[in-house]
Amino acid sequence: MRSDDAATGVQEGGGPAVTAVPVTMYTTAMCGYCVQAERLLRAKGVQDIAKVRVDLDPARRVEMMEKTGRRTVPQIYIGDTHVGGYDDLVALDRAGRLVPLLATRPA
Secondary structure: OOHOOOOOOOOOOOOEEEOOOOOOEEEEEOOOHHHHHOOOOOOOOOOOOOEEEEOOOOHHHHHHHHHHHHOOOEEEEEOOEEEEOHHHHHHHHHHHOOHHHHHOOOO
């Protein structure tokens, strides 16, 4: 890690050294997009993902739909920011906004 990157916690390779904010993902057991989302987040240095299994707890699915307005999984939160699903996560990464969001220090 270069010294100018130390303040942001971002490694030269583009991934955060340690995620500064919690990551939560609403998921189900059989969800290929959930697996891909987890793989991308781990590639960016996310070590801990709080997984909420909506297939095991219908009340959590209702919670997800009320919070996000969406019915599909994954639904991903980085801190308090609702990223959306896998396609939204990829778009955020391609726009160069995923790593800075992961490195944002919670208030």
